[in-house]
Amino acid sequence: MTTTAPITKAAPFDLPGVDGKTHSLSDYADKKALAVIFTCNHCPYARGWEDRILQVQRDYAAQGVQVVAISANDAEKYPDDNFESMKARAQEKNFNVPYLYDESQAVARAYGAQRTPEVFLFDQTSTLRYHGAIDDNHEEPEAVKHTYLRDALDSLLSGHAPVVTSTPPVGCTIKWKA
């Protein structure tokens, strides 16, 4: 497992998406906020939070927010996370966010990502404003008490600094290549 600290500025990326396009950080330069979320297919935590990730995009898109999901797991050891499986998952769940494949794992390493899911929320200047979990309950969406990502977005969109800037990401470890 990597122990790299999370970055403070969004690192560039050029990654293939399940939509057949290449997606770059610069594609989202006009967004008021960009949530880069490392996730994957196989992890039960990632799957538990998946609907909530898609809902954040639905709820905040009109306010200039973009969510980008990136999977970086070693697909040789975890075939459920290969690019074809990612495409199938995105189709099955009707993903409304770009789902990108970081095959070399260079982007995950550059961000200092460790878990799936793990959120890196940047403002329009590409400055990290929140890092960590999506909310405080992976198991029961109805029992969530702290909606960390949404709270941070609400703060940013109203011109304020998020109150909570970091929480421990909860989930599976990213599966690094040997």
Added chain:
Amino acid sequence: MQIQFLYFEDCPSHEAALERLQQVLAEEKIAASIEIIRVETEEQAQEWRFVGSPTIRVNGHDIDPPPANAYYSLTCRAYRREDGRISPLPPVAVIRRALQQVETG
């Protein structure tokens, strides 16, 4: 009754899962000890036929038998709840059913 609880340290669900197992054992008034097995390497994952953390076996049988094409690896295990959601924790009903099946023979 032989109960094995296999886990992978980096997956955060094991403590809650073990508590859940102990709770169901208490509710069912089953006084069985739990063999706790920490799986630390890919080689051990193969050796233990470990499809993810946590895995609970009662008398050698997985409480939620994985599909035949499941692969052995150091990862979190996905369980399907009765409401269809995916969870990193084995559902109480699944644990209870597995224990009761052994108890009633």
